[in-house]
Amino acid sequence: MTIDPEDVRRKITPRTKAIIPVHFAGRACRLDELEAIAREHNLYLIQDTAHALETEYHGRKIGTFDHLASYSFYVTKNITTAEGGMVTTNDEEIANRLKIYALHGMSKDAWKRFSDDGYKHYEVVFPGFKYNMTDIQASLGIHQLRKIERLYKRRQEIWQAYHEKLKHLPLILPTEAEEGTRHGLHLFIILVDTSKTGITRDELLTALHKQNIGTGVHYIALHHHPYYKQTYGYKQGDFPNAEFISDRTLSIPFSAKLTDADVDDVADALNRILN
Numbered sequence: 591m592t593i594d595p596e597d598v599r600r601k602i603t604p605r606t607k608a609i610i611p612v613h614f615a616g617r618a619c620r621l622d623e624l625e626a627i628a629r630e631h632n633l634y635l636i637q638d639t640a641h642a643l644e645t646e647y648h649g650r651k652i653g654t655f656d657h658l659a660s661y662s663f664y665v666t667k668n669i670t671t672a673e674g675g676m677v678t679t680n681d682e683e684i685a686n687r688l689k690i691y692a693l694h695g696m697s698k699d700a701w702k703r704f705s706d707d708g709y710k711h712y713e714v715v716f717p718g719f720k721y722n723m724t725d726i727q728a729s730l731g732i733h734q735l736r737k738i739e740r741l742y743k744r745r746q747e748i749w750q751a752y753h754e755k756l757k758h759l760p761l762i763l764p765t766e767a768e769e770g771t772r773h774g775l776h777l778f779i780i781l782v783d784t785s786k787t788g789i790t791r792d793e794l795l796t797a798l799h800k801q802n803i804g805t806g807v808h809y810i811a812l813h814h815h816p817y818y819k820q821t822y823g824y825k826q827g828d829f830p831n832a833e834f835i836s837d838r839t840l841s842i843p844f845s846a847k848l849t850d851a852d853v854d855d856v857a858d859a860l861n862r863i864l865n
């Protein structure tokens with residue numbers, strides 16, 4: 591479910607500016623290769639690390655690779671500030687520009703314009719956004735930082751329990767982490783292949799809801815949404831791998847807050863429906 595570096599190579603054109611790999615569900619993309627391709631072709635590597643706070647690749651935290659890694663602390667994420675996120679970069683110039691972009695394009699000194707040293711006029715150095723995280727949100731986030739490993743351990747237990755309890759069902763379960771990598775364990779996604787289950791993903795989803803089990807669909811392929819179809823002329827068959835996942839993907843409850851009894855409830859419901 592992650593980007594294929596060989597396919598990236600094939601798709602680079604003179605207009606390509608960046609590679610944006612998504613570490614989907616927390617599973618690391620092949621970062622060594624992607625970083626090498628980006629350097630070779632002088633492209634930015636902008637990692638979508640929203641699912642991958644804990645993910646590591648070949649001994650490195652993923653946020654330490656070129657050039658940018660963009661994390662989300664939205665409520666559904668492994669730690670949260672309700673809304674907001676974080677960008678890591680190994681490029682000081684980018685770091686400085688991002689800070690300016692995030693607050694109206696105001697020069698760095700503008701941050702300190704109400705300091706005890708007296709008032710300073712701000713300067714807008716380019717058009718920016720209002721993308722700053724509030725101090726109140728940051729104070730939530732700081733306290734969540736120390737919970738990361740404890741919550742991760744609990745998700746590891748649930749991950750293993752699901753694998754054990756669901757392995758005999760006709761479902762495609764998440765692939766284990768590649769050797770030398772650490773999976774962020776953000777979502778537990780099962781793929782529902784109707785030729786094996788006899789029911790569609792949506793039928794399974796509805797049956798689970800009737801048994802009071804919440805689910806998610808990560809994600810309906812972008813090119814199936816009306817805006818992208820109409821604007822770019824995408825059609826069925828354009829992105830076969832994304833379509834394969836889009837038609838079959840189903841996320842079952844997965845959070846450190848689940849009790850063992852909750853995990854049993856989910857597994858029992860799937861067993862009842864699919865057996």
Ligand SMILES: Cc1ncc(COP(=O)(O)O)c(C=O)c1O
Pocket residue numbers: 612638640641661662663664673674675
């Ligand atoms: C893979 C992925 N990328 C990006 C985002 C966007 O993060 P945010 O909602 O913090 O903007 C999300 C989730 O919301 C996500 O799941």
